[in-house]
Amino acid sequence: MSFKFHRILPFALILAACGAEPRYLIDPPVQSGTSRLQVSTLEVMDVSLPAYAEASEILLEGEDGALTQVDNALWADDSRRAVTLAIAEQIGRASSAAVAPEPWPLEEDAQAQVHVSVSRMVARANGTLSLDGQFAVSSYDRVVRERIQRFAITVPMASADPAGIAQATGAAIAELSSQITASLSR
Template identity: 75%
Template sequence: MKTILPFVLLLAACSGAEQRFLIDPPAEQGAVRLGVSSLEVRDVSLPLYADASEILLEGEDGALTQIDNALWADDPGRAVTLAISEQIGRRSSAAVAPEPWPLEEDAQAAVAVTVSQLVGRSNGTLQLTGQYAISSYDRIVRERIQRFDISVPMTSATPQGVAQATGAAISELSGQITTALSR
């Protein structure tokens, strides 16, 4: 048994075990007063390739390929939804939660985010594009659909670089939504 254990540990070290990375936007704080006191963040819609567990990068030929042994730590759609909800909640005075809305009284407004592209580009940037829709059940805030096109530099073409840039892009999107709701 004593000779088998070091061999097993050596195999585990050399096997190229999968690494998992968080979508973790930088912590934002603020006290922006929103036009609503409660906001529901609907499940974010991601394109199929961005909703997969593999971390992808665009090659020079435009093909998206998986970074070896690199996976997202959580379901990307869930992680992005939670990150947007937490970012808006930290930046504002509103009670913010992802769907399903956890309180008995309905939220005064909801935001639905549809992402058309979330990709680490071959030029060293991460691109996040799509639209968000703000709906207000009792017309407390003006309903609208707003497009976004966010480009964030990646520090490197590594899983860490993609994860960090994804977090920064989500933080920027959350800031745009917060600003739209403060008007």
């Protein structure tokens, strides 16, 4: 029995050490107002992120341009899931439409879909966070005009620590959500 204990102990110690890193939420500020959209239902497709932005580690760009992990800091949720949910929630709160992430939960299909492709989501050495890419609006029944729109969002970071990076990430996602909402407004 002691043989099994000695084999299990190193794994238990490794697992215990893994749980000690603080985790940070991508939590955009609450949007206010109610925009009337051209659609009553909108599906937000899974956001496409670069591989480094999908990682669980919180990264910061150095002076040399290298992205390095901020010590002992992880995202609290899968980045793709967190960004997708945040966009859906922000548009839903700021508009008259019923908005949900994929898979669409209702029996009748959504009138339109938003596809977001992020090409850059970086906490920069200069104290800003950059969120660049494009979003596409598609509508099977042509309820709205289909289009592709580019975005380049830069927000200041209050600090280069994990909390500052998380706060700036949330603010950038809120700005992106506002741009998508504005593009669908009547």
